[in-house]
Amino acid sequence: MTAPVPRKTTTAFFVQAALSFGVSLFAACVAIVYLPVDIWIRSFLALALLYVVTSSFTLAKCIRDHQETTEVVTRVDQARLDKLLVEHDPYKLHPAA
Secondary structure, X not given: OOXXXXXXOOHHHHHHHHHHHHHHHHHHHHHHHOOOXXXXXXXXXXXXXXXXXXXXXXXXXXXXXXXXXXXXXXXXXXXXXXXXXXXXXXXXOOOOO
């Protein structure tokens, strides 16, 4: 049975990050709504903000996926090395060829 992978972030950090994202998104939306410009400029800024948010999530997912792939490869390599070290006996005599 494999041991569970320990979490790298705490619940408090996750909550802080989520709240920070929510507050900053809300503040940007309020700023866009109350900006003293025409509606088409506000619409453009709202669309730009939506694009930044969605591309940020996509980038975060790509970085996470790359990190998980790297960790899996590292864990497989470590398991292979552990197996080789367990099987290696430096005092075992090998017959001469």
